[in-house]
Amino acid sequence: MESNQSIENNKTLKLNTKNTLYIGCAFFSILMLWQMYNNYCPLFLDYLLRKKYGESNEFIIGIIMAGDNALAIFMLPLFGSLSDKTNCKYGKRMPYIVIGMILSALFFPLIAIMFYIESLLGVIIMMAVILIIMNMYRNPAVALMPDVTPKPLRSKANGIINFVGYLGAILAGGLALFLKIAKDSSITNWEPTNKGNAILAFCIASFFMILAMLLLIFKINENKLLKENQEDIEYGEKLSETLGEVSENKPLSKADKKNFIVLLIGVLLWFMSFNAIETFNSLFCKKILGDEGIASTIVIILTISSILTFLLAANLPSKIGRKNTVLIGIAALAIGFVIILLYFFFNGVFNEEYHQLIEKNNNQLPFSVIPIYICIALCGAGWALINANSYPMMVEMSSRNNIGKYTGYYYTISMVAQTITPILVGIIMYKSESSLKLLYIYSAILMILAFLSMLFFKEKKHQKILSKKGLDALDVD
Structure with missing residues (x-):
C-alpha cells in the first residue's frame, strides 16, 4: 500500500x-x-x-x-x-x-x-x-x-x-x-x-x-x-477497484465473481425497466393519456438532461465512487417513475371516465404536464449516471487483454433485457390495451429491484485518485 x-x-x-x-x-x-x-x-x-x-x-x-x-x-x-x-x-x-x-x-x-x-x-x-x-x-x-x-x-x-x-x-x-x-x-x-x-x-x-x-x-x-x-x-x-487481483490467465476472486453476478443482475433489471418506457411510452401517451405529442417532448427532455449530466457529473464517481453514483442514478429513475405513476393516479388518468373528460376539455389534458417533465428530467439524469459508470464497473474486472470479452458480457445481458421486455409487455398488450396502464408500475418495480440488487455490490474503500483539475484536465493541446 x-x-x-x-x-x-x-x-x-x-x-x-x-x-x-x-x-x-x-x-x-x-x-x-x-x-x-x-x-x-x-x-x-x-x-x-x-x-x-x-x-x-x-x-x-x-x-x-x-x-x-x-x-x-x-x-x-x-x-x-x-x-x-x-x-x-x-x-x-x-x-x-x-x-x-x-x-x-x-x-x-x-x-x-x-x-x-x-x-x-x-x-x-x-x-x-x-x-x-x-x-x-x-x-x-x-x-x-x-x-x-x-x-x-x-x-x-x-x-x-x-x-x-x-x-x-x-x-x-x-x-x-x-x-x-x-x-x-x-x-x-x-x-x-x-x-x-x-x-x-x-x-x-x-x-x-x-x-x-x-x-x-x-x-x-x-x-x-x-x-x-x-x-x-x-x-x-x-x-483497480476490484477486490482481488485481475490478470488474463487468472480467474476472478470469489468476491469479484459475486460482484460480477450482482452487476449482471443489476444491468438486466434496469435495462428491462428503462426499455419498457423507451419502447411503449409513445403508445402509452397516445392510448392512455390521450396526447401522443407528450411522448416526443419526453424524448427531448430525457436526451437533454442526460447530456447535461454526462458533462456536469463527470467528476462525481471520483468523489463518491462508482457504486454510489449508480445507486443515485437508479434511485432517481425509481423516484421519477413512482411520482409520475402517483400523479397519473391522483389525476384520474386510469379511470374509465378519463377520456370522456378529455373530450369535454377540447382534447386538452385536464392537468399540468410540468410535473411529468420535471420527473422525466430527473430520470434522464439518473440514466446518464448509470450509463457512464456501469460499463466501467464491468471492464474494471477485465485485464488489458480481454476487455472485449467483458464488454460482450455487459452488452449481451443488456440485449437480453431489451429482448425480454418488448415481448413481455407486447404479450400483456395483446391481451388488453388497458394493460398499458401497468407500464410505469412495471418499470418502477424493476428499477427498485435493480437498486436492491446493487446494494450487494462490494466496492473497495474509495480512494481519491490524483488527477488534473479544471482546464488542465482537458489536455487538448
Whole structure:
C-alpha cells in the first residue's frame, strides 16, 4: 500500500478529452443509426404489412424489431473475443470499426429504398443485413475507450463517449422530425405522402457516418495511443477497484465473481425497466393519456438532461465512487417513475371516465404536464449516471487483454433485457390495451429491484485518485 501511495504522490492521471471525443465518433454513428432504425422501421413495417395482408400487427412488428437484440446476444460476445485476439498494424479494434462503418453507410439507405419500392421482404432482409454489420463492430467500438484509458478515468471518459453518442441520436431525431414520410402516421390507416424523405434521411445519416469514420481514421492511431498511454494504463491497473487481483490467465476472486453476478443482475433489471418506457411510452401517451405529442417532448427532455449530466457529473464517481453514483442514478429513475405513476393516479388518468373528460376539455389534458417533465428530467439524469459508470464497473474486472470479452458480457445481458421486455409487455398488450396502464408500475418495480440488487455490490474503500483539475484536465493541446 505504501508503494502505491508513493506512486500516487508523484504521478498525475489525465484524460485526453480530445482523443476521447474522437473515439466517441464510432458510438456517434451507432446511436445515430439505432435511432434512425427505431424511428423509421416500425412505420415501414406497419405500412407494408397493411398493404400486403390488409392489416398491421403490433406484436409481429415488435418481434421483428426485437431481432437486433436477439442477434446481438450471440454476436457481441463473439466479436468482442475476436477483437481481443486480433493483432495487426491498424490495431485490434479499428479494423472492425472502420470496415463496419463503411458497410453500414453503404447498406443503410437500402432499407429506405426497399420501402420506396414497397418490398416488405426487401425491407426485412436489409434490416437484417444492417443488424449483422452493426453487431460486428459495436463491441470493438465500445471496447476501444477502455483499451486506451486508465481504469480510474474510465467513468469520465465513458461520459464523454455517451455525450458524443447522444449527439448522434439527436441528429437522427431531427431527421425524423423534419423528414416525415406521412402527414400523420398516428392514425390507423395512414398512407405515406413522401416516401422520398425516407431515402433522403437515410442518405444523410450515411453521410454523417462516413464523416465520423474519417475523423476516427485520421485522428486516432490505436497502436500509437496504446504505446503513449502504456505507463498511465499500467498505473491505472494498480489503482483497480476490484477486490482481488485481475490478470488474463487468472480467474476472478470469489468476491469479484459475486460482484460480477450482482452487476449482471443489476444491468438486466434496469435495462428491462428503462426499455419498457423507451419502447411503449409513445403508445402509452397516445392510448392512455390521450396526447401522443407528450411522448416526443419526453424524448427531448430525457436526451437533454442526460447530456447535461454526462458533462456536469463527470467528476462525481471520483468523489463518491462508482457504486454510489449508480445507486443515485437508479434511485432517481425509481423516484421519477413512482411520482409520475402517483400523479397519473391522483389525476384520474386510469379511470374509465378519463377520456370522456378529455373530450369535454377540447382534447386538452385536464392537468399540468410540468410535473411529468420535471420527473422525466430527473430520470434522464439518473440514466446518464448509470450509463457512464456501469460499463466501467464491468471492464474494471477485465485485464488489458480481454476487455472485449467483458464488454460482450455487459452488452449481451443488456440485449437480453431489451429482448425480454418488448415481448413481455407486447404479450400483456395483446391481451388488453388497458394493460398499458401497468407500464410505469412495471418499470418502477424493476428499477427498485435493480437498486436492491446493487446494494450487494462490494466496492473497495474509495480512494481519491490524483488527477488534473479544471482546464488542465482537458489536455487538448
